Structures are given as C-alpha cells and as structure tokens.
Amino acid sequence: MAREILYLEIARALRDQLGSEGYGPGQLLPSEGSLASTFGVSRVTVRKALERLTAEGLIDSRQGFGWFVVAVPLRQSLDTLTTIDAQFEAAGRRPERRLLKFSFTRPEPRARAVLGCNSTLLVSRLNLADDEPIGRNSAWVPQDLALDLTRRSVEQHSLHELLGLVLAGATQVVTAVGSSPEDSVLLGISIGTPLLQINRVTRDKRARPVLYSEAVYNPLMTEFVTELPAASIESAGLRVVQGA
Amino acid sequence: MAREILYLEIARALRDQLGSEGYGPGQLLPSEGSLASTFGVSRVTVRKALERLTAEGLIDSRQGFGWFVVAVPLRQSLDTLTTIDAQFEAAGRRPERRLLKFSFTRPEPRARAVLGCNSTLLVSRLNLADDEPIGRNSAWVPQDLALDLTRRSVEQHSLHELLGLVLAGATQVVTAVGSSPEDSVLLGISIGTPLLQINRVTRDKRARPVLYSEAVYNPLMTEFVTELPAASIESAGLRVVQGA
DNA sequence: GTTTGAACTTGTATTGCAGTTGTCTAGTAT
DNA sequence: ATACTAGACAACTGCAATACAAGTTCAAAC
Known part of the structure; x- marks a missing residue:
C-alpha cells in the first residue's frame, strides 16, 4: 500500500x-x-x-579511498520521528x-537541585536547520555518566x-519566556x-534523575505537541506556578 | 437525510x-x-x-515527494481531561x-479546517483566579452538539x-506568542x-474531532507539564511548524 | 628506490524522464 | 455558497545514465 523510496530502503538495509x-x-x-550493482540501482541512488x-x-x-564505518548504530529508533532533527530531515x-x-562544571542551582550532585558535564548546543537557528539546548x-562523551559525539547524537538510557520516564515543563540577550x-x-x-527531567528505570535540560526554541519554527490518551492527574496539562 | 460529505469520509478512513x-x-x-482512484473520487477531494x-x-x-505520517492518533478511553480550574482549586x-x-457563528478558518463544519458555537471565556486574570480560552x-449549552452553563462548567461525550483523545499544540492588543x-x-x-483538538471515541479550542495563558502564573511514561515516550515532543 | 601509469576509488556535474505535490481554471450539481 | 469533477500547468523529487575531475593504490618500468 505505502510507497517506498529506493534510497531510503537502501539506507535502511546498510544501517542494518x-x-x-x-x-x-x-x-x-x-x-x-x-x-x-548488488542493489540493482544507479550510483546516484547509492x-x-x-x-x-x-x-x-x-x-x-575519502575521495579516491572509499567509504568506511565510524560508528555502529546506537539505537534502532532512528527512523522514527521522535527528535526534532529527524523531523527536519523528514x-x-x-x-x-x-x-x-562542553565543560565539567558545578551545575547551576536548578540543575543541582534536580540531579543532586555537585559535579556535572554541561553540554550546550545550538540547533539549526539549513543554517537557520532553531533553538538552544543546555x-x-x-x-559519572558523562565520561564517555566527546565533543564530536554530542554534536552528532x-x-x-x-547515554544509552533505558528511559523510564521524563517530566517536561513548558513555558513561554522572552528572549534573553544571549539567546537573542x-x-x-x-x-x-x-x-x-x-525544562526536562529524565529518569532511569530506578526513578533516579539522570539528565536535566533547559531548552528554548523559536516558536515560529517549532511547536510542542502532546497526545492525550488517558488523562490522569499527572498527565499533560496546565499547572499553577508555585508562589505566583 | 443529510448528504454524506465525501472528503470527511475519506479523512476518517485514512485516519483509521x-x-x-x-x-x-x-x-x-x-x-x-x-x-x-482507489476511493473513486477526484484528486481535489483527496x-x-x-x-x-x-x-x-x-x-x-513535501512537494514532489509525497505525504508522510508524523504522528499516529491515540485512541483510548479518557474520562477526565484535567482542567485548569481543578488545578487552581487544588x-x-x-x-x-x-x-x-457566546454566539453561533461561522468558525475561523483554523477551526473550520479541524471540525469540518460551517456552523459552530463560539464560546470565549476569561479565566481568573482570585480575581486575577490568568488566561483566555476560545x-x-x-x-449540533451545542444546542443544549447556555450562557449560564458554560460559565460554571x-x-x-x-458535552457529555465519551472523549477518547486530544492533541494539544503548545507554542509561545506575543500578547495581542485584545488579550493585553x-x-x-x-x-x-x-x-x-x-491549541487543542478533542476527539470522540471514533477519533472524530468534536471540539477545537485556542487558549492563551500568562506563563507567570501557569506552566504546561507533561509526564512521559516509558511506554509512550513518543506521545509528546517538539514538532516542526508547517511551512516554517 | 623512484617514477610512471594503469586501474581503481570518490566528488561533481549534466541530461532526461517519470512521478508527485502545489495551484490554478472551468464547469456541474445540490 | 459549497461540494465535487476534470483538466492543465509549474515546480519539485527520485532515479537512471553518462561524463569528467581528482584522489588513492599498486605494480611494472626505470
């Protein structure tokens, strides 16, 4: 029923x-x-x-040399559209x-309160699409979880x-703010x-916070979507800001 | 006997x-x-x-490429959609x-595109907490679903x-905007x-949109929270804005 | 050991064609 | 006015085929 794009199929076969x-x-x-010749397509498609x-x-x-492997696929969920990057590619x-x-620093108070540790790796990245800035993610x-991370790897994944996390859950808090001078x-x-x-808190399967991120995105190019199945008390919805 | 609208039927078939x-x-x-050709209609209707x-x-x-899925509709029983008011009371x-x-009017293009009908009831309300305005909801x-509604009832519930419907799901799109003169x-x-x-699209158990609402809230007093259990980690997240 | 050159490789164009979406216009029926 | 059909055209994508430039490898020739 569904159509298939040849070069996407080949990419999937090679990835496997x-x-x-x-x-x-x-x-x-x-x-x-x-x-x-093995796939029966033209060189352009390959x-x-x-x-x-x-x-x-x-x-x-490398020109004149060939194609070589630099990394093996980490997780299989690359063809889904879970991340913004995958959606922009689609x-x-x-x-x-x-x-x-990319520096090992003492976390800011908010992050420290969530993670409960004094030594962290801070990774701050600018997200772009077609050289156009979309948002910033810190x-x-x-x-102890960040020792394997490199500058190269965090730019590509x-x-x-x-982190290879078995994600057990996450809490996201979405608000609207005015752009700061730095972000502007x-x-x-x-x-x-x-x-x-x-602002997102990611937890592992033992409910321990393993990642805290603060991100801002340009609403002209991105929007936040939630699908609501069964709404329990803690499911998506507006919440009163403490002390407001 | 109302004539069946072809493109609504096709939309429902595709959604299923x-x-x-x-x-x-x-x-x-x-x-x-x-x-x-499979539905036996013209391209315009499709x-x-x-x-x-x-x-x-x-x-x-994408022009020249085709149509592709970005999200699958969630359909489960949903008895309580949490309301802001419940949060504030808590x-x-x-x-x-x-x-x-409170007027029966032609819906705005966005609402019309979602609901697919020309005659709707528009209910616009200002939400307050302790006499302090926190948001507006339209x-x-x-x-045909709104005939029982009165001015009194929509102020209190x-x-x-x-609507007294069996609501089975909703899709919420959250963005940040600058306050308009009216909302200011x-x-x-x-x-x-x-x-x-x-912006929220609420669907009944047959996944048909039955309610479209646009609301703005003051982020100083409210924030939007989503809990992501591991199973439905894909049910919420950033998405590319159409045509951005 | 160096050099030369053939045979490979990737990088980058081009042309051409079929298929797809985007967007009109004209016309009919309810 | 709305829903729908039919058709036409532009613009974009996928893909094949081809050609050529430029880098690498390797072995024969010197």
Whole structure:
C-alpha cells in the first residue's frame, strides 16, 4: 500500500548491516559501483543512501579511498520521528547541532537541585536547520555518566542516544519566556521575542534523575505537541506556578 | 437525510488506517492520484481530506515527494481531561470563568479546517483566579452538539463536562506568542508579553474531532507539564511548524 | 628506490524522464 | 455558497545514465 523510496530502503538495509557481524568501526564498505550493482540501482541512488548515513554519523568517506564505518548504530529508533532533527530531515531540511559549551562544571542551582550532585558535564548546543537557528539546548549530566562523551559525539547524537538510557520516564515543563540577550544573539532575534522554554527531567528505570535540560526554541519554527490518551492527574496539562 | 460529505469520509478512513499496522511515523502514504482512484473520487477531494489530517497534526507533505505520517492518533478511553480550574482549586485558589463571547457563528478558518463544519458555537471565556486574570480560552463546538449549552452553563462548567461525550483523545499544540492588543487588555499585561498558547483538538471515541479550542495563558502564573511514561515516550515532543 | 601509469576509488556535474505535490481554471450539481 | 469533477500547468523529487575531475593504490618500468 505505502510507497517506498529506493534510497531510503537502501539506507535502511546498510544501517542494518552496520550493526551486524563483520562491520566494526574502520571497516571499509564496498565501492559505490559494486553496491549499485548488488542493489540493482544507479550510483546516484547509492550515494544518496550513503549521504544519509553520513548525516547520521555512521560512516564517512575519502575521495579516491572509499567509504568506511565510524560508528555502529546506537539505537534502532532512528527512523522514527521522535527528535526534532529527524523531523527536519523528514521535511527535507538539513539539521545541525553546533556545540556551544562542553565543560565539567558545578551545575547551576536548578540543575543541582534536580540531579543532586555537585559535579556535572554541561553540554550546550545550538540547533539549526539549513543554517537557520532553531533553538538552544543546555543539558547537565552527572559526571559519572558523562565520561564517555566527546565533543564530536554530542554534536552528532542526542544525549538520550549517547547515554544509552533505558528511559523510564521524563517530566517536561513548558513555558513561554522572552528572549534573553544571549539567546537573542544565538537565535538571531530581538530581545524579548516570545520563546518556547522546555525544562526536562529524565529518569532511569530506578526513578533516579539522570539528565536535566533547559531548552528554548523559536516558536515560529517549532511547536510542542502532546497526545492525550488517558488523562490522569499527572498527565499533560496546565499547572499553577508555585508562589505566583 | 443529510448528504454524506465525501472528503470527511475519506479523512476518517485514512485516519483509521494511520492507527493500524504498517503506518508508523515517517511512513509514506500512497500518492494523491492512487488514493483518488482507489476511493473513486477526484484528486481535489483527496487533497481536502489530506489537508484536514494536516490540520489535525497527523500528516505532512513535501512537494514532489509525497505525504508522510508524523504522528499516529491515540485512541483510548479518557474520562477526565484535567482542567485548569481543578488545578487552581487544588492549589487553594478561587477560579472563575467570565464569559466574553457566546454566539453561533461561522468558525475561523483554523477551526473550520479541524471540525469540518460551517456552523459552530463560539464560546470565549476569561479565566481568573482570585480575581486575577490568568488566561483566555476560545472554543468552537459544532452546532449540533451545542444546542443544549447556555450562557449560564458554560460559565460554571467546562465544555468537556457539558458535552457529555465519551472523549477518547486530544492533541494539544503548545507554542509561545506575543500578547495581542485584545488579550493585553483582558489579561492586564503589556502588548508583546510572551504568552503560552495552547491549541487543542478533542476527539470522540471514533477519533472524530468534536471540539477545537485556542487558549492563551500568562506563563507567570501557569506552566504546561507533561509526564512521559516509558511506554509512550513518543506521545509528546517538539514538532516542526508547517511551512516554517 | 623512484617514477610512471594503469586501474581503481570518490566528488561533481549534466541530461532526461517519470512521478508527485502545489495551484490554478472551468464547469456541474445540490 | 459549497461540494465535487476534470483538466492543465509549474515546480519539485527520485532515479537512471553518462561524463569528467581528482584522489588513492599498486605494480611494472626505470
């Protein structure tokens, strides 16, 4: 019933192979020509599939040399549209994460209160689509969970993927704020422009907070959507701000 | 005997298919042409159905590429949609609904695109807590469902209670906007102040939209909270704004 | 050991065609 | 006025086919 796009199917097939035996990091892939003949498509189509995997940070290439693996897929949920980046890609735009901060610091009071630890890694990133700034995301990770993270990896993947968390739940608080002077520069907007602010606490399966993030997004390009099935008391809804 | 509206029937058929097997987020729909031939209608009619589903936030399209799923409608029993008033009462404050508009009118284009009918009741109310304005809520109800509503009743009860329907789900879209001149007067704030805007589509158990509401709230006094259990981690999140 | 060059590889164009969405216009029926 | 059909055209995408430039590898020739 549903249509299929050839190069997306090939990208999916290759992605599956990368995770299987025999394809570790550094391994050379078959040439574009041989891939084209084995899949029975043209070289252009193979290249579009390879470029997609490059955007996902799985492979890379050198002219005259070939394509090689740089990482194996972390989680299988790459083809779903759970992250904004995946949605921008589906909409035919080129998402990018630009690293602003990557430092082991004492967390800000809010983050410290949530995570309950004094040494954290602060990762601050600017989200762009087609070189147009979309939003800023600042996240605090407890130091003991952040030792494997590198500057490269956090530019190409979401923290949820990198931390390999078995997500047991998250709480998101959405508010509207006026753009701060810093964010105005980053996002290319004037001070005071309404922004969508999302503060999220992610917990592991033992209900321990493992990630606290504060993000602001330009509401002209993003919106926050919730699907409500069975509304319990703690489900999505407005809440009174304490002390208001 | 009212004539059946073709594109509404087609929209309903497609909406049912989206929830069924094989149609996860990111999946491509058949082309408009093939849909037109399978349903036995013209392409224009298919497009009207697709545009409706777009307004509901279920699908999106790219020129030359096709239509693809961005979210699958959730359908479960839902007996209590939490209201702001309940939250304020729980916080020990005195909520009040002040009626601004109560008129049978043609719905605005956005509401019309979602509800798919030309005659609706528009109920606009100002929400207050302890005589302090906190937000404005405008809701469109299809006329045939609104005949029992009175000015008195909508001031004292939520529309979800009054409609007496078995509501089975809702999709909420949250964005940040600057306060309009009208809302600034109502809420006692200056023009351009960031406000939290919540557009909600409420569906009955057959996943048919029965209520569309647009509300703005002062973020200083309210915030929007979503709890994400591990199972439905995809039910809430950022989404790309159409046409941004 | 160096150099040369053939045979590979990727990078980057181009043309052409079919299929798809976006957007009109004209016309009919209820 | 609204729902619907039929058709036409522009603009975009997917894909094949081809060509050429530029980098890498490797072995034969010097």
